[in-house]
Amino acid sequence: MIEIIELTKKYGKFTALDSLNLQINKGTVFGFVGQNGAGKSTTFSILATLLAPTSGTAFINGYNIQKDTKAVRRQIGYMPDFFGVYDQLKTSEYLHFYGASYGIPYQERQKLIPRLLELVNLSHKKDVYVDLLSRGMKQRLCLARSLIHDPEVLILDEPASGLDPRARVEMREILKELKTMGKTILISSHILPELADMCDSIGIIDHGRLIAQGSVSEIQAMLHQERTIVVKFLGEAKRVISFFEDDPFVSKLTEMEKGSLQFVYRGTEEEQMELLKRAVLQDLQIISFSEEKANLEDVFMEITKGASLS
Amino acid sequence: MKNFTLNPVLNKELTLRFRSFKSYLGILFYLLALGLIIIGFIFIETIAYGQNFFRPSASREMFMFxxxxxxxxxxxxxxxxxxxxxxxxxxxxxxxILLTTTQSSxxxxxxxxxxxxxxxxxLIAASLPLYSIVFLFGGISPGQFFITAGFYLFSIITFGTIGVLVSTLIRRTIIAMVTAYSILLFLTxxxxxxxxLLSEISYGYYGGNVSGFFPxxxxxxxxxxxxxxxxxxxxxxxxxxxQYTGIHFPLWAAFLISYTIIAAASMVISIKKLRPNMQRG
Known part of the structure; x- marks a missing residue:
């Protein structure tokens, strides 16, 4: 579990992090979304005991990041947004080095490292020098490195940045696997749709302040109290369009393609149910009536336009 | 990485250093430079005295050189x-990444x-065969040799700690190097x-009488x-x-004390400054 209390970081007059409060429960995957300079990496660096906060504090599994630094380091696996590797080390040696740095005995590492390499799909590269690996492979190796001491909390700063689409998909699959292993994961990304189907909850940070927190749909509801509905139907479009246009809670109705339309609905869930019921009773030949999943990127762009939600 | 009796950072550093071809080239050029200078010294010494052999009495000078x-x-x-x-x-x-492990500073x-x-x-051990040239001609006791080796080790450790200190305090390697070399230049x-200069001033101050106290x-x-x-x-x-200073305390002992203080202070500051003080933002 991660608990952040009034965390503030100032560099002279510039406030990088402004009284951040956050609670992430055990086993949760929390996505941290924000533009460059929003304060994501600063937060992660403080949690990883690499940067001292100006005020406020944080706890990781009950350990204070300022007082119990060694215990915190044992609890976390940290992957920075930018990192280097030791050129002259082989992949397995790289993991051995970090394993030894956490005090894991050699015999134990011998069993552990092949498992980690398998998890990140690098078993075939165990004897290859680290600097010869591709960017995506290095990212995966760094992720394996962050897991070497079996931490309960993972702090992953933009783990998918700079990766090609295939490598992103691979990284996302590994993170899903880690989620099933019950790890508490704090992850940041600019690739917002990547987080949408992976995170239990997201936080939007802007100018050092957390301006929204919740599930993707909660944040969307928070924004507009409105939902985007997609309707697929058979038969004459004119009659269907006319029916929905007559509803006072419907707006921005657009016909997308033949037999499909989309509109924004501002009513309650009960009113939405009634709308669907009436459409069926009117024999409109509805095939499907569904809420479009919130596009996190849209939400992010909307939220970080400047309007504070808190 | 198999050796788990060694500290992991030390183990990794030694692996990386001796896996690099540059390290062996460094040893080669070091020995070449040292060897050429010794041969040059013997050659000059032989010519200077118009003889076809190296005087055994010059062996001590060569050892000092x-x-x-x-x-x-x-x-x-x-x-x-x-x-x-x-x-x-x-x-x-x-x-x-290294600092987020549980390795202590x-x-x-x-x-x-x-x-x-x-x-x-x-490097020093590799140069031992060159020292054997000196022993060939005699004039040096093994004790003097071991004292010299110990002196090297002590000097290296002290200057090494200064290097590590500036490397910890200064973010850019090139600036850290310039700073470390500047300190070395000052101390030599x-x-x-x-x-x-001060000896000359002392000489002038006491009007040629060099038995005064000018420390x-x-x-x-x-x-x-x-x-x-x-x-x-x-x-x-x-x-x-x-005679110049009036101080009877052996110079090597003063050196030992002052350099121990410098090395200890450098180490303590390096260790303190490696990680941020999490209590103070």
Missing amino acids: LSALQLGLVLFITPGLTAGVISSEREKQTLN TSIIVSKLVSSVAYLML GGTTFLTV FPYFTAMLNPFFVLISVLEPSFNDELT
Whole structure:
């Protein structure tokens, strides 16, 4: 579990992090979304005991990041947004080095490292020098490195940045696997749709302040109290369009393609149910009536336009 | 990486250092330079006396020359090896990850220093066959040889700690190197100049009577490893300095104390500054 209390970081007059409060429960995957300079990496660096906060504090599994630094380091696996590797080390040696740095005995590492390499799909590269690996492979190796001491909390700063689409998909699959292993994961990304189907909850940070927190749909509801509905139907479009246009809670109705339309609905869930019921009773030949999943990127762009939600 | 009795950072540093071809090239060029200078010394010595053989009595001079030369070379290499140990990790973006492990700051700093010192000791050990040329002609006791070796080790450790300190405090390797070399220059060239200058002032102050008490040349000389090496190999140098300064305390002991303080302070500051103080933002 991660608990952040009034965390503030100032560099002279510039406030990088402004009284951040956050609670992430055990086993949760929390996505941290924000533009460059929003304060994501600063937060992660403080949690990883690499940067001292100006005020406020944080706890990781009950350990204070300022007082119990060694215990915190044992609890976390940290992957920075930018990192280097030791050129002259082989992949397995790289993991051995970090394993030894956490005090894991050699015999134990011998069993552990092949498992980690398998998890990140690098078993075939165990004897290859680290600097010869591709960017995506290095990212995966760094992720394996962050897991070497079996931490309960993972702090992953933009783990998918700079990766090609295939490598992103691979990284996302590994993170899903880690989620099933019950790890508490704090992850940041600019690739917002990547987080949408992976995170239990997201936080939007802007100018050092957390301006929204919740599930993707909660944040969307928070924004507009409105939902985007997609309707697929058979038969004459004119009659269907006319029916929905007559509803006072419907707006921005657009016909997308033949037999499909989309509109924004501002009513309650009960009113939405009634709308669907009436459409069926009117024999409109509805095939499907569904809420479009919130596009996190849209939400992010909307939220970080400047309007504070808190 | 198999050796788990060694500290992991030290183990990794030694692996990386001796896996690099540059390290072996360094040893080769070091020995070539040292060997050529010794052969040159013997050649000049032979010509100077118009003889076709090397005088055994010149062996002691050659040992002193070789010792001073080796000290100069080793001190010149030390900042190059140590002033980048932390800053280069920072530049390569590997330091942050290392600092989030449970390795203590002391362990990281000490391992970095030891790996650099180990390489320098290897250079000195590799030069032993060249020293055997000196022993071939006699004039040097094994005791003097071991004292010289111990003196090298001590100087290397102290200058190594200074290198590690600037590497910890200064983010850029190139600036850390320039700073480390500047400190080295002051502790060798700077103190030589000051010692000579202050001795001249002392001579002038006492109007040619050099038996007065003017301690300042002693304080600068005790920081200079070359003066200390000469005082160890040539005790008459000590007597002369005592005449100038009125201080009877052995120069090597003052050197030992002052350099121990410098090394200890450098280590403590490096260890404290490696990680941020999480209590103060």
